[in-house]
Amino acid sequence: MSSLKLFHATEVGVNEVTPRLAEAEVVVQGLIEAHMDTMLGVMFLSSEYVIDCDGDGGRIDSLGIDENGSPVVVEYKRGTDAGVINQGLYYLSWLVAHKDAFRALVRDRLGATAASQILWSAPRLICVAGDFTRYDAHAVREHRRSIDLVRYRYFGKDHIGLETVASVTGHSAPSKRTRRCTGGQPPTRRQDGALADLAGAVDEALLGVGDGVTRVQRKQYAAYQRLRNFACLIPPQQTKLLIYLKADPKTVDLIPGFTRDVTGLGHHGTGDLEVQLRTERDLERAQDLLRLSYAAA
Structure with a gap:
């Protein structure tokens, strides 16, 4: 009960x-x-x-x-x-x-x-x-x-x-942390080092943001969901990671170079709020947004 x-x-x-x-x-x-x-x-x-x-x-x-x-x-x-x-x-x-x-x-x-x-x-x-x-x-x-x-x-x-x-979730996650969010493709040299570590840290943060989170891997993105997606993580792109969240962009103070309203714009995954991560400090700044999106899912 x-x-x-x-x-x-x-x-x-x-x-x-x-x-x-x-x-x-x-x-x-x-x-x-x-x-x-x-x-x-x-x-x-x-x-x-x-x-x-x-x-x-x-x-x-x-x-x-x-x-x-x-x-x-x-x-x-x-x-x-x-x-x-x-x-x-x-x-x-x-x-x-x-x-x-x-x-x-x-x-x-x-x-x-x-x-x-x-x-x-x-x-x-x-x-x-x-x-x-x-x-x-x-x-x-x-x-x-x-x-x-x-x-x-x-x-x-x-x-x-x-x-x-x-x-x-019915399928197991890849065993190596640096390969969790590469969209099913082998990591390139560009994805090695700091950016690959950041991808692993983001993965852990999303899986740990609340109870009942599962990850679904597609070729173009990794989706994190309760019943619904609350975050979609795009594989590393040159110098940054992109996360798309279900948080309403209208309720967020958008910061150029960090958050962007992508409502109506085509992109892989789901969510109208784009968050750009370049360092683990950016991930710390994004924690409240992750929790907000988790609550909205």
């Missing part, structure tokens, strides 16, 4: 808003599917997707694709259900074994370009339920898949809260 408490403040005091479960699983599913991009950082593709696996059929509650191009299976339970993880993993395995079917779905919904950029190395399962047990949280850490356990609660008539209980 979540320990989160919500209070309604009035002029005469505060009243606790009692959390509650949805009346039915379909209520949660319908709300999240209608606002999946905002709530989970996932582009909604299909609801109740019918599969046939060796004669055993089934329905995937929701199918989507996230900001990094990773396929996403979303499963819902009204309350606590010990089977939700295994059920979701069954569907995720089917999806990986039937890439052409998912590719065709993406092509029909989002076009050929999106279908050609699917990140099959990092498929995700998101389980949304009223609660999870400590055994559920332990179990996901034993799997090789990327899994997010998300607890929901309704508060009053108009509010719903989502809380990440556990989040694991």
Whole structure:
């Protein structure tokens, strides 16, 4: 059970808003599917997707694709259900074994370009339920898949809260610190030394900025996410590193040569605030921005 408490403040005091479960699983599913991009950082593709696996059929509650191009299976339970993880993993395995079917779905919904950029190395399962047990949280850490356990609660008539209980990435990080953020390419001489050390320090700072952070590696960038991306790190470029954050540029005092509003400008990764890092002192200056973006994700 979540320990989160919500209070309604009035002029005469505060009243606790009692959390509650949805009346039915379909209520949660319908709300999240209608606002999946905002709530989970996932582009909604299909609801109740019918599969046939060796004669055993089934329905995937929701199918989507996230900001990094990773396929996403979303499963819902009204309350606590010990089977939700295994059920979701069954569907995720089917999806990986039937890439052409998912590719065709993406092509029909989002076009050929999106279908050609699917990140099959990092498929995700998101389980949304009223609660999870400590055994559920332990179990996901034993799997090789990327899994997010998300607890929901309704508060009053108009509010719903989502809380990440556990989040694991299904692929291991490179073992050498200096190769973490090179976009999957061998480091060049230019990336050696101070800039490579800075890339490693940035990686550690982003992974350690809060609970439940995972890294997803694409060719052009490394994405750091809770449920949604909060930072994207571009491989070293000559004399600097670029980070794109989800923090709103309008709420930040922009400093030439350090921060820049890139809203509407094309770039790799996601985020409208560009941060330029040349030294570890720049990284220290950026700490508040990293935390701000993490909180916004």
